[in-house]
Amino acid sequence: MYSWCNFTDKVKRYWKLERFEKRGLLISIVVIAFIFSFREWGIEKFDPSTGLQNLLVTIILVAIAFLVRDVAHRTIAIWMGYRSQYKIWILGLVIGLVIAFVSNGTLPFIAAGVLVITHLPVHRLGKAHHDLSMKHLGWIAMASPIANMLFAVLIKTINLGLGWPLLEKLMMINIWIALFDMVPVPPFNGSRTFFGSRYVYVFVLGALIGCATLLTYLVGIVPIIGALILGGIVLLVFFSYIDKQW
Secondary structure, X not given: OOOHHHHHHHHXXXXXXXXXXXXXXXXXXXXXXXXXXXXXXXXXXXXXXXHHHHHHHHHHHHHHHHHHHHXXXXXXXXXXXXXXXXXXXXXXXXXXXXXXXXXXXXXXXXXXXXXXXXXXXXXXXXXOOOOOXXXXXXXXXXXXXXXXXXXXXXXXXXXXXXXXXXXXXXXXXHXXXXXXXXXXXXXXXXXXXXXXXXXXXXXXXXXXXXXXXXXXXXXXXXXHHHHHHHHHHXXXXXXXXXXXXX
């Protein structure tokens, strides 16, 4: 099942986006871009021209973040013998818009859709899975936030000598999407990671929060190393003081 030939065969067969995915991704990207650019519709007064320009730029940035997210979970899913597809979550987008208006754009609520994961037939001899594995679903779900956070680290490093505001904004968009992807409440993807393994979930969540915090001050591989250490500390505290009470 994990052979390279089997993987490439499945990529050819199942990587293509379905029509409902394209529609859902387009709507989600536009709505989330509007949320991120909510406070950029003029400095002293409302300016439609400036707002639309900022919205279009933000759409491109959010689309890049979604590309990283989509490639990550699709790749891991297909490699493990599953198909991962994007399904829009209308209620989540509506909640995000309401919160954006109520908070005047200071509190982004990012509900980046739902992953629909189904089993694929094994095309060559190997171990077959007859049921969806909660552990595997957790790994597929957490691939996206990890990829977005690592991409944020890369953007921060590249932008060190450039200082471009757009790259800084792209980094923040990836960080927010990564963190919201770890919310352990259905239908957020974090719930799949949590139910797959709460220990893995706690470690990854601690590492992602640590990495997001360290990116404020550090670049390169240092935030990644620090994030792994912080994730380990959070897991140790969880195992020692919280998990034993369950």
